[in-house]
Amino acid sequence: MISFMNEDFLLKSEAAKKLYHEHAKKMPIIDYHCHINPADIAEDKRYTSISDVWLGGDHYKWRLIRANGTPENEVTGARDKDQYKLFENFAAALPRAVGNPVYHWTYLELKRYFGIEKQINPGIAREIYDACNAKLAEPNMSVRGLIEQSNVKLICTTDDPIDNLEYHKKISSDDTCKVKVLPAFRPDKAVNIDKPEFAGYIAQLAQVSGVDITDFASLCIALDNRIDFFNQMGCRASDHALEGCIYSPAGETELNAILGTALKNGAVSAEDADKYRTAVLLHLGRRYHELGWVMQIHFGCMRNNNARMYDRLGPDTGFDSMNGRGEPYNLSYFLNALEQSAQLPRMVLYSLNPADSEIIASIAGCFMADAVCPGKIQLGSAWWFNDTKSGMEKQLLDYANSTLLGNFVGMLTDSRSFLSYTRHEYFRRILCNFIGQLAEDGEYAADFDTLGQIVEDICYNNTVKFFGFEL
Secondary structure: OOOOOOOOOOOOOHHHHHHHHHOHHHOOEEEOOOOOOHHHHHOOOOOOOHHHHHHOOOHHHHHHHHHOOOOHHHOHHHOOOOHHHHHHHHHHHHHHOOOOHHHHHHHHHHHHHHOOOOOOOHHHHHHHHHHHHHHHOOHHHOHHHHHHHOOEEEEEOOEOOOOOOHHHHHHHOOOOOOOEEEOOEOOHHHHOOOOOOHHHHHHHHHHHHOOOOOOHHHHHHHHHHHHHHHHHOOOOEEEEEEOOOOOOOOOHHHHHHHHHHHHOOOOOOHHHHHHHHHHHHHHHHHHHHHHOOEEEEEEOEEOOOOHHHHHHHOOOOOOOEEOOOOOOHHHHHHHHHHHHOOOOOEEEEEEOOHHHHHHHHHHHHHHOOOOOOOOOEEEOOOOHHHOOHHHHHHHHHHHHHHOOHHHOOOOOOOOOOOOOOHHHHHHHHHHHHHHHHHHHOOOOOOOHHHHHHHHHHHHHHHHHHHHOOOO
């Protein structure tokens, strides 16, 4: 029997071990999409409790605790009131998480950051809780210390267009901060015209941009102003969250009428909302192309399924799911509209429904002609509910079957936790096992100079080139 999570964890062949230990392991990390708070980096935040840094905002773990029959007041309700109880409840749930990626992530994080290899269970929960808290008190366990330990060179946060980016300014002017932190443009609130808060948000956008937003043209000017500001702050990427892919073109007169209704807090139909969203995304795509930004699109998520818990806790608390209406065929029309005017930006496309990935990969291959870089349209890494061993293996296989895996831009954390960088290690082990097995089986030449370079490129080099990061 193989020992639990040893140095060759997930590496099933000698080729895989060679690729990981000699190539992947040494590569730095670029976390090009995450949800961490830049203020925590600017202020070099310290944590006093493992529950705070580990369980305070992690809806992956909350879902497991709930699934173990724990009352909500001992899950999210315990975050500020009884942090040990929250940890104890997680310790009770984790041993039952057979085959769940959180089980692997948990032990990678315990081992890499805390030097703990004991198995969590209720009987040992207090011992591990106290040991972790004692470790957090050490000088190198601040936010920046955790980042440095993880060999992270660059982080892209997720930022609203109206944000003043004050913490990014502080970080960029702080010579003691060893990681580069860049904003990423996330204009969802300006795109989601059918949300009740839309009119109020547009009023804020108008104030921040200095543009009186009265029609579609002035809305685009306001967004352009914020894009220019983000660009000056080093932004190299945008990100968009959509329930499904959309393409429903409309003329300026119709768009003005739709926007006018929404600005008066009137009801906007689903059909009109898609027309507006299509127009905004096309405009933004053209601007991103002009500036050389990468456009990321996440779709296929059904959010806030549990209305009772949404009313109680708000969004991003573990009540989202996959949906079956990603409609990836609309991608072709959307990409083609930008391609027709030679304004198609580099893109990374993610679907929460794994059934969509082969469709995305095949569509992406239709838009590689005359590209200025390898892999111009990317099938993004396995996202959220696909962020599993089997999900990553499927994404790699779908990518390899469709195009050049050697041009893939690799992994991201998509996380709110500074302990999540071990997800890059998890991915790299799975990547090396995937490629190594091809060599072992005689399906790829045992040319370890080439294979090693491919692994290093996927782990780091491709990301630097694709996004145009300056390091």
